[in-house]
Amino acid sequence: xxxxxxxxxxxxxxxxxxxxxxxxxxxxxxxxxxxxxxxxxxxxxxxxxxxxxxxxxxxxxxxxxxxxxxxxxxxxxxxxxxxxxxxxxxxxxxxxxxxxxxxxxxxxxxxxxxxxxxxxxxxxxxxxxxxxxxxxxxxxxxxxxxxxxxxxxxxxxxxxxxxxxxxxxxxxxxxxxxxxxxxxxxxxxxxxxxxxxxxxxxxxxxxxxxxxxxxxxxxxxxxxxxxxxxxxxxxxxxxxxxxxxxxxxxxxxxxxxxxxxxxxxxxxxxxxxxxxxxxxxxxxxxxxxxxxxxxxxxxxxxxxxxxxxxxxxxxxxxxxxxxxxxxxxxxxxxxxxxxxxxxxxxxxxxxxxxxxxxxxxxxxxxxxxxxxxxxxxxxxxxxxxxxxxxxxxxxxxxxxxxxxxxxxxxxxxxxxxxxxxxxxxxxxxxxxxxxxxxxxxxxxxxxxxxxxxx
Amino acid sequence: xxxxxxxxxxxxxxxxxxxxxxxxxxxxxxxxxxxxxxxxxxxxxxxxxxxxxxxxxxxxxxxxxxxxxxxxxxxxxxxxxxxxxxxxxxxxxxxxxxxxxxxxxxxxxxxxxxxxxxxxxxxxxxxxxxxxxxxxxxxxxxxxxxxxxxxxxxxxxxxxxxxxxxxxxxxxxxxxxxxxxxxxxxxxxxxxxxxxxxxxxxxxxxxxxxxxxxxxxxxxxxxxxxxxxxxxxxxxxxxxxxxxxxxxxxxxxxxxxxxxxxxxxxxxxxxxxxxxxxxxxxxxxxxxxxxxxxxxxxxxxxxxxxxxxxxxxxxxxxxxxxxxxxxxx
Numbered sequence: 188x189x190x191x192x193x194x195x196x197x198x199x200x201x202x203x204x205x206x207x208x209x210x211x212x213x214x215x216x217x218x219x220x221x222x223x224x225x226x227x228x229x230x231x232x233x234x235x236x237x238x239x240x241x242x243x244x245x246x247x248x249x250x251x252x253x254x255x256x257x258x259x260x261x262x263x264x265x266x267x268x269x270x271x272x273x274x275x276x277x278x279x280x281x282x283x284x285x286x287x288x289x290x291x292x293x294x295x296x297x298x299x300x301x302x303x304x305x306x307x308x309x310x311x312x313x314x315x316x317x318x319x320x321x322x323x324x325x326x327x328x329x330x331x332x333x334x335x336x337x338x339x340x341x342x343x344x345x346x347x348x349x350x351x352x353x354x355x356x357x358x359x360x361x362x363x364x365x366x367x368x369x370x371x372x373x374x375x376x377x378x379x380x381x382x383x384x385x386x387x388x389x390x391x392x393x394x395x396x397x398x399x400x401x402x403x404x405x406x407x408x409x410x411x412x413x414x415x416x417x418x419x420x421x422x423x424x425x426x427x428x429x430x431x432x433x434x435x436x437x438x439x440x441x442x443x444x445x446x447x448x449x450x451x452x453x454x455x456x457x458x459x460x461x462x463x464x465x466x467x468x469x470x471x472x473x474x475x476x477x478x479x480x481x482x483x484x485x486x487x488x489x490x491x492x493x494x495x496x497x498x499x500x501x502x503x504x505x506x507x508x509x510x511x512x513x514x515x516x517x518x519x520x521x522x523x524x525x526x527x528x529x530x531x532x533x534x535x536x537x538x539x540x541x542x543x544x545x546x547x548x549x550x551x552x553x554x555x556x557x558x559x560x561x562x563x564x565x566x567x568x569x570x571x572x573x574x575x576x577x578x579x580x581x582x583x584x585x586x587x588x589x590x591x592x593x594x595x596x597x598x599x600x601x602x603x604x605x606x607x608x609x610x611x612x613x614x615x616x617x618x619x620x621x622x623x624x625x626x627x628x629x630x631x632x633x634x635x636x637x638x639x640x641x
Numbered sequence: 642x643x644x645x646x647x648x649x650x651x652x653x654x655x656x657x658x659x660x661x662x663x664x665x666x667x668x669x670x671x672x673x674x675x676x677x678x679x680x681x682x683x684x685x686x687x688x689x690x691x692x693x694x695x696x697x698x699x700x701x702x703x704x705x706x707x708x709x710x711x712x713x714x715x716x717x718x719x720x721x722x723x724x725x726x727x728x729x730x731x732x733x734x735x736x737x738x739x740x741x742x743x744x745x746x747x748x749x750x751x752x753x754x755x756x757x758x759x760x761x762x763x764x765x766x767x768x769x770x771x772x773x774x775x776x777x778x779x780x781x782x783x784x785x786x787x788x789x790x791x792x793x794x795x796x797x798x799x800x801x802x803x804x805x806x807x808x809x810x811x812x813x814x815x816x817x818x819x820x821x822x823x824x825x826x827x828x829x830x831x832x833x834x835x836x837x838x839x840x841x842x843x844x845x846x847x848x849x850x851x852x853x854x855x856x857x858x859x860x861x862x863x864x865x866x867x868x869x870x871x872x873x874x875x876x877x878x879x880x881x882x883x884x885x886x887x888x889x890x891x892x893x894x895x896x897x898x899x900x901x902x903x904x905x906x907x908x909x910x911x912x913x914x915x916x917x918x919x920x921x922x923x924x925x926x927x928x929x930x931x932x933x934x935x936x937x938x939x940x941x942x943x944x945x946x947x948x949x950x951x952x953x954x955x956x957x958x959x960x961x962x963x964x965x966x967x968x969x970x
Contacts, residue, residue, distance in 0.1 A: 195680030198896030199687060219673070220890075220911070222904070231898040238677050257682055340782070366782070372812070377771050377805025384775015387760055388710070390782060411765050412772060420753035421743035422967035424760070456968050480970035 189244060189269055191260040197226060197233045204228045205253045206261060215243045217264070224250075224261070239264060244271040301567055302560030302595075305510050309471065310499040319498040321491045324466040325355050325431075328473035329393060331503070333363055336391060339477055342369040342378060343395030343432075352397045353433060353492055379405030379430070383412045383482075386426035391477060396432035399448050399486065413482035414457030429476045431485035434462070435527060435577050436625060438490070442613035445621075447578035449526065452484040453554040453587070459508055460555040462486040464529035466496035468552050471506030479508070488527045509556035513565075517545035520635050521565040523588055524575035525551040528626065531607075532575045535631035544639060554584060559591045566592055570601040571638040575631055580608040602638040607631050653861060655929035661703070661860045662920045662930075663938050665695035668719040669917060670946045671728055672891075675718065675735055678950060679895050684735045688749045691719035693890035696916035697822050698723035700863025701790055701883075704871050708785070712760040712773045713792035715750035716822075716889075720792065724757045728945055732953035740956030744963055767793055767800035770819070774806040777817035777880075788874045792820045796827025798841045807848040807880070814879035818870045819845070821884040822857070828893040829901040842884035852882025858914040888914070 194204065205227040211217055218240040226235050244265035248255055255261065263271050319327075333339045340363075345352045347360040347370040360368040371378040375396065382394040396402040402409065409430060417425030436445035452460045459481050463469040469487070476483040498504075514529070515536055524532040529550050536546040547565050551557060566572050572592055574585030585606030592604055610624045672690040679688050691698075694716075702723045705711075713720045721731050726742065734741025734752050742752045752762040760776060763769040773791025780787040797803060798821050810817050821841045825832055832839045842852035851873070855866040863885060870881035888910045892899045899907075924930040 193681060196682045196895075197680075199685060201896075228896070230896055231900075233896070233898045238673060238680075338782075372805075372808060374805040374808065376802045377774075377809055380768065380771025380802060380806065381775035381778055381809060384712075384760075384772035384777075385779045385782070386775070387772065388776040388779025390779045407765055407768060408771065412763070412768055416753075416761070417970055418967045419743055419747040419751035420755075420761070420967075421741075421746055422970075423743075423753050423755045425970050427970070459969075 189263055189265045189271060190239060190241070192223070192262040192264055194248070194255045194257050194259045194261050195226070195235060196257045197228045197235070198230050201228045201257060203254050203256045206248050206250055206255050207232060209246060209250045211243050213243050213246055217241065217243060237264075241266055244269070302563050304558070304560045304564055305507075309467065309506055309512070310501060310504060315500040316497040317500045318495050319466045319470075320493055320495050321463075321466045321469045321487070322353070322355055322493060324470035324498055325473055325487065326357060326359065328470045329356070329477070330359060330362065332474055332477040333359070333367060336477075337367075338389065339391045339393065340367040340369065341393045341395060342371055342382060344371055344373055344397050346370060346395050351395075353489060355487075355492070356395070375401050375404040376408065379408040380412065382428060383408050383426050386413070386428040386482075387416070387424055392428045393477065394428065394430050396430065398444060398489075399432050399434040400444050400446055402430065402432070402448070409482070409484070410455055410458075414455050417481070418457060425480065426482045427480045429473075429483045429485050431473075432487060433489040433492070434486035435488050436614055436621075439616060439618065439621060441616045445614035447576065447609065449486060449554055449576065450578050450582055450584050452486075453557075453584060457482065458555060459483045459553065460486070461508070461553050462526040463552055464491065464526055464550050466494070467498045467504070468506055468512070468550070470498055471504050472508070472552060474503075474505045475508055478505075486526060491527055506552070508553045509558050510552070511558035511561040512550045512552055513547065513561065514550055515546065515548040517547040518569055519545045520571040520573060520639055521547045521549060521562065521569045522573050522575060522631065522635065523549045523551065523562055523585075525554060525584070526577070528575040528577055531626055531628045531631050534628040535635065538628070538632055539635055542641075544635060544641065546635060559588070559595070562588060562592065563596050566596045567599045570599050572600075572604045573607060573631065573634045573638060574604065575607045575626060577609050577626055580606060580611050583608050602640070605634040605638055607634050655924070658920060658924050658927075658929050659934070659938065661699055662917065662924060662935070663942065664699045664702075664723060665860065665917045665920065666938065666942045667728070667945065668695045668699070668722050670942050671722060671732070671949065672718060674946045674950050675732070676891070676895065678732075678736065678953070683954065684749070685737065686748055687715065688735065688895045689716040689893065690891045690895075691716055691889070693910070693916075694822060694824060694857065694887045695719060696860040696863055697820070697857045697885050697887050700860040701820065701867040703860075703864040704867030705788070705790065708758065708787050709871075710758040710760060710776050710780070710787060710789040711792070712769045712776060712789065713762065714766065714769055714794060714797065715762070715764050716794070717750065717752060717762045721752060721754070721759055721762075724754075724759050726754050726757050726759060728949040729952040732949040733956045736953040736956070737958065738953060738956035739959045740952060745959040746963065746967065767797035767803050769793060770797065770800075770803045771806040773819075774810045774815055774817050774880075777810065777815040778813065781813070781815055786875060788816045788818060788871050790818050790820055792822055794827065795821060795823040795825065795832050795841060796830070796835070798823075798844075799827075799835060804844070804848070807845060807850055810880040811848045811850050814877060816874035816877075817880045818867070818874060819850075819852075819880060819882045821882065822887055823884055824887050824889045826889070826893065826901065829897070831901065840884070842882045845882040850880050850882055852884065855883050855885045857885035857887030858916045858919065860916055860920060
């Protein structure tokens with residue numbers, strides 16, 4: 188049976204090419220693997236091999252022809268004693284291009300309605316509270332989850348015998364043993380990958396980075412392996428695990444140890460991103476993170492580790508993802524923050540209250556999923572918004588929030604949204620410069636005055 | 642210094658030899674068909690064919706037990722077929738269709754089968770090496786006696802994370818066989834041009850990991866080495882390295898003009914060392930099979946491969962709402 192030989196696609200982007208040279212002539216016998224022609228693609232000159240055996244019955248496209256479209260018949264291969272005339276079937280057409288995907292659900296709506304927001308309290312009324320540091324809350328959360336699920340384990344640098352570089356894992360080795368609290372060598376890329384592989388294999392790893400600055404060594408495993416595998420496997424397997432550690436500036440440790448990665452990770456579909464401020468949120472969100480079936484980036488803060496907050500004294504206290512917390516209600520302006528940014532937001536709100544400006548202060552707690560509904564609801568009431576974060580200004584979390592507000596509550600705004608951020612510089616070491624590079628309470632107050640025209 | 646090549650005077654049955662012939666031929670014919678479909682525009686993007694390397698995965702699968710795991714790079718079609726994944730599902734993933742293993746969302750380089758313990762299919766060179774050590778970590782943690790085959794190429798063997806994984810795998814005695822498929826070219830760069838330490842398996846010594854070099858064109862030698870490695874892992878002695886010397890006949894990917902080696906070099910390998918021809922000749926000279934037996938196998942394979950191509954053409958493209966699924970569990 189005669190078969191048509193088609194102009195091949197020899198690269199992912201090739202649509203047409205030049206048939207540079209025929210290396211066979213009519214009447215030649217070819218077998219699989221023989222080079223038939225040289226074809227110039229958009230990238231290079233490629234040799235084109237025969238796939239089937241047969242006799243070259245007819246050459247349809249002369250050598251030197253330019254602009255030969257992919258899938259154009261270029262020659263006909265026949266069996267011994269066969270005529271060129273009996274070419275069987277037309278070649279199968281290439282798959283048609285998929286129609287353009289409809290715009291995602293984020294398109295602006297003409298008449299925005301107030302979004303549905305989950306306003307249930309985090310703990311039942313009347314629950315007894317106890318004072319706890321963020322550090323203790325994180326440790327208790329991990330310990331409780333390790334007690335209830337023996338597939339949960341902690342790995343990282345100095346987490347076991349040293350009791351944690353920042354003492355977050357203090358006591359865990361004693362309680363759970365070396366099988367479940369594992370010191371790693373200093374090898375972030377490697378142990379992050381081993382953690383992801385262990386999650387593929389059915390465990391629930393907690394991978395501690397001594398700081399998130401060092402996680403840049405491992406970011407390929409976090410994003411390409413942990414975040415994308417569920418999608419790439421059509422839902423067959425993913426990485427239920429937590430990557431955690433201190434994030435953002437500590438004090439006087441310079442540019443390479445002082446960076447806020449909130450906006451980086453928040454961008455990645457497949458990841459969930461948590462950045463708590465208080466001890467109760469640290470505890471409740473950590474427990475939720477460990478139980479979540481997805482990779483969770485849990486961004487802690489060294490300066491907050493030692494802060495004391497009230498934590499509900501409950502058997503199993505958890506905080507759901509995607510639910511912001513309103514720390515303070517107010518009518519004049521909405522201040523949105525998360526993590527250590529909350530410290531500046533709350534201080535500013537106190538001082539502004541003394542001047543008669545009542546700010547509503549929202550702690551996002553999780554950045555992905557983000558509770559934009561609570562922000563929009565608040566902005567519909569206050570008509571003004573200031574965002575506060577420690578990270579850099581370009582591509583910041585505040586930039587994203589501003590865009591959501593513009594799309595969903597534009598008509599409610601009485602002033603442009605202002606994003607208060609860290610300065611657009613690597614973190615300096617000198618004490619005075621470092622102070623200047625970080626966001627300050629005064630800057631938040633100044634921004635609020637601008638949007639309230641005071 | 643050099644490891645002894647595994648002895649290949651095995652007592653091998655006709656049935657076993659025919660099985661290897663069949664499994665290797667399936668990979669070769671499947672890959673040839675994939676190349677054809679690529680040329681027709683039915684397969685897009687990158688497509689890395691396994692032709693020439695068939696004895697590596699077929700030999701090692703013969704050394705594996707039920708429940709053992711495997712993970713590899715983007716040159717992954719052979720591994721999937723060898724571990725028993727359905728050719729239809731693999732081919733349909735290549736064409737980006739609903740019937741593919743990842744519903745068309747992964748493609749040639751990113752395919753998985755939890756059922757067959759195949760953990761991908763990874764597109765970032767060497768990322769699968771710590772991942773494979775992690776799978777072995779999970780098995781050791783669960784004390785289930787399983788072993789993970791972690792495949793990577795001579796190109797990946799120069800990535801830093803390989804050595805991070807070696808160090809921890811030996812430190813924690815993880816049951817993982819590191820399989821270096823040395824096909825001599827990392828894309829277009831020959832091993833000679835990428836290292837002065839070309840005996841990759843010896844690098845394990847720096848971490849205390851034993852290993853050996855294996856003739857990857859001899860399926861029986863690969864199987865014997867695989868059995869040795871697996872026994873080491875299952876005995877709780879930690880990882881083992883197999884550097885399997887092999888050769889890919891085709892380009893790195895479909896868009897590789899292959900100017901870095903001569904036609905003669907490739908042809909010589911095909912003529913003198915072809916792993917499928919070697920088994921074929923063993924079958925015939927040992928009177929384990931007749932020409933007619935082999936023709937019947939050829940025909941059966943051709944039918945399987947043609948059916949997979951038909952399935953991959955007929956299976957519809959994924960529904961548009963698949964865009965938004967499987968992002969979160």
